Amino acid sequence: MRSGCRSIHVMLMANEYITLLENKHILLAVTGSIAVYKAVDLASKLTQAGAKVDVIMTEAAQHFVTPLSFQAVTGRPVYTDMWQTGGDALPTHIAHVALGESADLLVVAPATANTLAKLAHGLADDLLSVTALAARCPLLVAPAMDGGMYQHPATTANLDTLRARGVHIIEPEVGRFASGLVGKGRLPETVTLIGHIRQVLGRAQALAGRHVVVTAGGTREAIDPVRFITNRSSGKQGYALAQAAVDAGASVTLITTSDLPVPVGVTPVFVASAQEMMESVLHHAAQASALIMAAAVADFRPQTTSAHKIKKKDDTDEAPTIPLSRTPDILMQLKAHRQQSGFPQVVVGFAAESEHLIAHARSKLERKGLDLLVANDITAPDAGFEVDTNRVIILDAHGGQLPLALASKTRVAETIISRVADLLSSTANQ
Ligand code: CTP
Numbered sequence: 001m002r003s004g005c006r007s008i009h010v011m012l013m014a015n016e017y018i019t020l021l022e023n024k025h026i027l028l029a030v031t032g033s034i035a036v037y038k039a040v041d042l043a044s045k046l047t048q049a050g051a052k053v054d055v056i057m058t059e060a061a062q063h064f065v066t067p068l069s070f071q072a073v074t075g076r077p078v079y080t081d082m083w084q085t086g087g088d089a090l091p092t093h094i095a096h097v098a099l100g101e102s103a104d105l106l107v108v109a110p111a112t113a114n115t116l117a118k119l120a121h122g123l124a125d126d127l128l129s130v131t132a133l134a135a136r137c138p139l140l141v142a143p144a145m146d147g148g149m150y151q152h153p154a155t156t157a158n159l160d161t162l163r164a165r166g167v168h169i170i171e172p173e174v175g176r177f178a179s180g181l182v183g184k185g186r187l188p189e190t191v192t193l194i195g196h197i198r199q200v201l202g203r204a205q206a207l208a209g210r211h212v213v214v215t216a217g218g219t220r221e222a223i224d225p226v227r228f229i230t231n232r233s234s235g236k237q238g239y240a241l242a243q244a245a246v247d248a249g250a251s252v253t254l255i256t257t258s259d260l261p262v263p264v265g266v267t268p269v270f271v272a273s274a275q276e277m278m279e280s281v282l283h284h285a286a287q288a289s290a291l292i293m294a295a296a297v298a299d300f301r302p303q304t305t306s307a308h309k310i311k312k313k314d315d316t317d318e319a320p321t322i323p324l325s326r327t328p329d330i331l332m333q334l335k336a337h338r339q340q341s342g343f344p345q346v347v348v349g350f351a352a353e354s355e356h357l358i359a360h361a362r363s364k365l366e367r368k369g370l371d372l373l374v375a376n377d378i379t380a381p382d383a384g385f386e387v388d389t390n391r392v393i394i395l396d397a398h399g400g401q402l403p404l405a406l407a408s409k410t411r412v413a414e415t416i417i418s419r420v421a422d423l424l425s426s427t428a429n430q
Helices: 002-014 038-049 066-076 093-104 113-121 127-134 154-165 188-201 238-249 274-284 330-341 357-367 410-430
Strands: 025-029 052-057 105-111 139-143 173-176 182-185 211-216 251-256 266-270 290-293 300-302 324-326 346-353 370-379 392-396 401-402
Touching: 025 038, 025 093, 025 113, 025 127, 025 346, 038 052, 038 066, 038 105, 038 188, 038 211, 052 066, 052 127, 052 346, 105 113, 105 127, 105 182, 105 188, 113 127, 113 139, 113 346, 127 300, 139 154, 154 300, 188 238, 211 238, 211 274, 238 251, 238 266, 238 290, 238 410, 274 330, 290 410, 330 346, 346 410, 357 370, 392 410
Parallel strands: 025 052, 025 105, 105 139, 211 251, 211 290, 251 266, 290 346, 346 370
Antiparallel strands: 173 182, 300 324, 370 392, 392 401
């Protein structure tokens, strides 16, 4: 029974809808690399995520994959010919102008060395290169090529030219090529490509130019070199907040104890104990626009950490007693700094409670000097630790409280980030 539920859940997660991509018009241009099969998956995942994906194929790309593959996953016509007119998307204009005018983003993935050279030098001899010149939207390029081609000075110079022009380049990965050689030049996996797409589209959103610090996971307080005290926090809500902040355009520092995959655009800082997390927060949040303390920080730690593994004695049943002491309260420490510097401009805390939810949460918000406090009842089976959903109430410093229905941690994160953006824009307008 349990495993049945799990597989349905995995299927739902695979078709992830991404709010930022909803109705975004993405032009995906594919060129003649063996990696073009991965672009079919990219087109499919972008479409499932809510984007409107129009594919342009070079002639070389069609030697690897047919236009029908892309048409099948996007449900839209595929463009291969510079002189093509008509079709649903192109009622009157010729293709390159119409496509370039309406797109929110042009993605070239995979981009061969030949296409990079054309883009760098402004050549215009096929639909892709002409569209790139006509388009006014951001351009994102994912090079993929074999052997020494990526390292060749000509390719390096072309990439430098594109970067200097503001083009976003996705670094290829190191690995084994179709030729059997090993080197740098492989197209990254779909999840990474979509991460870069989110980062570029986010630049037009409400937190563009802002620095947001998020904490995630449960801290680990060492007893000896092999044992520690921790809690049930997985870090999922913190990672969802970091991704939502990138989608909103922020540069994000994630101070974390967790080893979940780090979203593209997020700078991770890995810590273990409450003390380490506090030092990192005070350093990174000193000039940040916002701090979101989603981490479950331990309140107690062993008074001393044994340098060596504590051994049991064979001749007795006695167990050691481990005296505890209090850890620093990170938000209380930050409050003092904030009173002097005014930074971070917005501070958000979390409260995990098992009784008297609102009363305890309100008292934490006031004591810790927070702008928002996200309260959740950890006794609910579908909310809080380890699960992918959460049911929270957002309290503000003016007595307001907003209960959210049960939602994925992703949706909860988006709501919190949009409240943070509202608070920052009202601070700027004062
Ligand atoms: N927090 C913190 N430093 C600590 C403990 C908690 O900064 N040493 C932060 C958490 O990250 C969270 C908020 O304070 O954003 C509330 O955490 P919570 O564990 O719910 O509350 P506590 O302050 O620990 O109070 P109590 O244990 O009485 O519930």
